[in-house]
Amino acid sequence: MKLSDGVEQAIHSITMLAGLSDEGVLSAAALAEFHGVSASYLLKHLQALSSAGILDAVPGPKGGYRLARSPGRITLLDIVLAVEGSGPxxxxxxxxxxxxxxxxxxxxxxxxxxxxxxxxxxxxxxxxLRRVSIADILSDLETFDDGTIAARSCLFFEAHERISGRKA
Structure with missing residues (x-):
């Protein structure tokens, strides 16, 4: 089975968004820049994730994307189905x-x-895929990150995180 590049981009974007502050959002352009991918292609998948209730899309000049639910309540299957569709x-x-x-x-x-x-x-x-949550992915990451990955994300958040008001 071959999944589209959008699945990988969506999973990485969601793990990135899990590190935001409660009031924070990242724009699609910032996520695309961080991952070195096409902003228009990524935006299509971020919109699908938002329609599926995985992400919140915050409108306006300080808008962007953030998780709509906790990392423990987002599975890899949720992401694959949002990006690829639910058909067999x-x-x-x-x-x-x-x-x-x-x-x-x-x-x-x-x-x-x-x-x-x-x-x-x-x-x-x-x-x-249903068994593995984003929280599981983040936990696995913590076990082998020597601080390099966390530092890279923190620097990027300092430059690109927008404060858009508290999550509902």
């Missing part, structure tokens, strides 16, 4: 019914075993 990765088109010599109707009384196997695999994949 594998979509069975029942090609067994096509071609010059399709199978007879009696062969379709049970689900296609290929489709069933792919759905089991997707369910396992989604279960694992």
């Amino acid at each position: 990765a594998f979509r069975c088109k029942e090609i067994r019914r096509r071609g010059p010599n399709p199978l007879p109707a009696r062969m379709f009384t049970t689900p296609c075993s290929i489709n069933a196997a792919m759905l089991r695999a997707e369910n396992a994949y989604r279960a694992e």
